[in-house]
Amino acid sequence: MRKIFSKWIDRYFSDEEALLLFVLLAGSLVVILTLGQALAPVFAGIILAFLMQGGVNRLKQLNVPHLLSVVLVFLAFVGGLAALLLIVMPLAWRQSVNLFNELPGIMSQTQSVLLLLPERYPEMISEERIRELISLAATELSQMGQWVVTFSLNSITNIIALLIYLVLVPILVFFFLKDGASLANWWVSFLPEKREMMTKVWVEMDDQIANYIRGKAIEIIVVGAVTYVTFVFLGINYAALLGILVGLSVLIPYIGAALVTLPVALIAFFQWGWSSEFMYLMIAYGIIQALDGNVLVPLLFSEAVNLHPVAIIVAVLVFGGLWGFWGLFFAIPLATLFKAVVNAWPKVQQVGVEESGT
Incomplete structure (x- = not known):
């Protein structure tokens, strides 16, 4: 052992x-x-x-x-x-x-x-x-x-x-x-001059993480604002509160939209019942979600985050449980960092091949 x-x-x-x-x-x-x-x-x-x-x-x-x-x-x-x-x-x-x-x-x-x-x-x-x-x-x-x-x-x-x-x-x-550049240079001065692996990790994750974080912040603002304006126009109660919830729901891939649909549908149902107003609001909400996933996300995230959906869900659960809102916000960047480190980590190849039967 x-x-x-x-x-x-x-x-x-x-x-x-x-x-x-x-x-x-x-x-x-x-x-x-x-x-x-x-x-x-x-x-x-x-x-x-x-x-x-x-x-x-x-x-x-x-x-x-x-x-x-x-x-x-x-x-x-x-x-x-x-x-x-x-x-x-x-x-x-x-x-x-x-x-x-x-x-x-x-x-x-x-x-x-x-x-x-x-x-x-x-x-x-x-x-x-x-x-x-x-x-x-x-x-x-x-x-x-x-x-x-x-x-x-x-x-x-x-x-x-x-x-x-x-x-x-x-x-x-x-x-x-x-003074960000000078602070970064001061921190880098403590690192060894030979840092090929660190440079490889940084190059692999820098563009993706920068694009993801800024794009996600813009997506939260755009989706929340459009939802609020749409809900105010349709006359639903608590439009600002629902707009904030819908905006923040984009933090949780795959399940955020499904989770926030429940309060939207419940508040609309208790306000209007099974009426045409309820149907119009749910159709508008569905259009917002479709435009977000098929138009806004491709425009904002020019660098694709090459992570398996299971890895994304696990990262959201782990980092969200550890650090709450910020954990959710940085779940995918942290998972990307982990993947970049694993890919760049040097491995000493084993010399020799064991003979069969020995």
């Missing part, structure tokens, strides 16, 4: 650069897991600066000076952040409160509809089972109410944390945009 393990170590970790890369990746993971909460503003600043770096580069291609390009992009970022905090979030919060207040009435309607099922399909479902489901839903709503009360009691702490983010993150974003 010891001999087998020693051969495995020699095959995959005999290269010094591979060992260094392994140490760097392991160290980065330890830092994220242990200091992730404390360094969250720094990580958020790096991510946002990375998203906006493309805008700075495009302005510089138009012969705009670097500092002026950074200032223009940063002002656009601040304007978007202000609109999000002053317009979108208060509207979504008000609609969330209204929806929570109307949940008892919705539950009553749901109970009336569900109790009709045992009468029509007695061989498939019983009244006792329906009442168990209703009791379970009532328990979940009670827990949700307790969470809202707890959230309100901790609002002072949440407001302080939000203020810290609102001050620190924009400052960090500005300096990462302004």
Whole structure:
């Protein structure tokens, strides 16, 4: 057993650069897991600066000076952040409160509809089972109410944390945009001059990850905004809340759209019932999903992410479970990084072929 393990170590970790890369990746993971909460503003600043770096580069291609390009992009970022905090979030919060207040009435309607099922399909479902489901839903709503009360009691702490983010993150974003190249060169100076494997990994993943992250951010905004405008035009309640949910659903490949369809259909059904308005809204929602998958995604993601669907789903489950929203957002880039490292990892070929029968 010891001999087998020693051969495995020699095959995959005999290269010094591979060992260094392994140490760097392991160290980065330890830092994220242990200091992730404390360094969250720094990580958020790096991510946002990375998203906006493309805008700075495009302005510089138009012969705009670097500092002026950074200032223009940063002002656009601040304007978007202000609109999000002053317009979108208060509207979504008000609609969330209204929806929570109307949940008892919705539950009553749901109970009336569900109790009709045992009468029509007695061989498939019983009244006792329906009442168990209703009791379970009532328990979940009670827990949700307790969470809202707890959230309100901790609002002072949440407001302080939000203020810290609102001050620190924009400052960090500005300096990462302004001095990102020099900071990157300073970090690279600590690495060995011979870093062929690291360069191979970076080249393989850089274009895909940059394209994916920026494209996904644009997709969230476009899909959410189009959904909101469409839902407002059709007159459905909680249009802003549903628009945010539909926009964020694109983070979860394959299953996000299916999951968010349920609240959209339920709210439309309880507002209009089986009417023409309900059908128009669901048709419009289906068109939005079709345009997103067949038009917007091919336009935004010029570099295909060459990952198997099973690998994507596993990455979403693992990283989403570890880091929540950001884990979902970076699930595919992290899976791409893992694939690039595996492809570039040096392997010492075994010399000699064992003779058969020995």
